[in-house]
Amino acid sequence: MVNDIDEAPAMEAVKEIRNSGGEAVACVADISKSEEARKIIDTAVEKFGRLDILVNNAGITRSAPVDTMTDEQWDTCVDVNLKGTFNCIRAASRFMMKPEHGGRIINISSVDALIGPAGQLNYNAAKAGIIALTKTMAREWAKYDVACNAVALGWVHTRMSGEMESGEAVFGQTMGIPKKLRDKLLERGGFKIMTPEDAAKPILFLASADAAFITGILLNVSGGMHI
């Protein structure tokens, strides 16, 4: 079940999955709204009969220095990143807490939660919140055989990390990093930039049977961006 706020990327992912022999269905919804998060989970269970794995991957930035950050910037960023994760997990509880069901939850955090780079107070706080949320979930649902872990990503090539000057408008704002800052970060180097596929593999591991005894952790997948 592929969720996105935009239809096009969701349908593209579904097409790619089906073309490689898999099964997929799309649900266009805004996870920051609890009834839409419920719709995502319900769509998955309707189609597949159960919910084994939930990856809370949707994220957004609304960067600004703290003195000029607006309520809207704070709320949107925290609502999508943190509340969205909570909304989806709460919606999933109707299925994952059933006896003999079990499951895996993987939440996407960021090394920014650990480093605290200036200019994105809201994003760093939300991603740090996900770390505490993850540990709590690991404790609450261990008895239901649900493992909950978080992945702290570094720089992944997505719409969110491209040049803002030529970025796409998503959710009402152009995505990306301002070119000057982006060039500075690239020049400083010392870390590897990942493709989404590079980021997906450790997430897949955490969802697999091989990770059965791993719960409540933060897995640093940042190519050395933060150690």
Place this chain on the structure above:
Amino acid sequence: MGRSISLLFAKEGAGVAVLDLNEAAAKMVAKESGKDTSHVTAVRVDVSSSKEVNAAVQAILARWGRIDILVNCAAIHRDERFVDGDEEMWDLLMAVNLKGTFLPTKAVLPAMIEQRYGRIINFASASGKVGSAREVVYSATKGGVIAFTKALAREVARYGININVICPGPIETPMLLE
């Protein structure tokens, strides 16, 4: 743990050198793998001895020409109050757990740097992160492994060498059962 790791890697097709202080145990693991000696070999090594570690690594390089992966999982443990322990115990734990991670790593790094490839996996412990009562010195050695891993990761990432550390909780092994 060394046994399980060795068997899994052998099953996945890796050439495995099983290094253990207990030569008979190492040989038993090699036999259990079901692979011939060109694929799995057993070597008696005291990881706290630079002479033995270096000789073993040189022999492995002579045999296979490269070393891609090093798993440092040899360790000893003491369950006692810190005030009841002595300097001899402190030195032994440090020698096996910390120096015994340092020495094999130092021995394999030149090859990995030349290869521009390496994967080093160290074993610390949850104790190394949280500090467990009655395992004070053990916790110190494992905390040391964690810091060593992070620092070395910064030094060798540029050569394509990843180094990470796993912190297990209680695992059913001879060390726990003792």
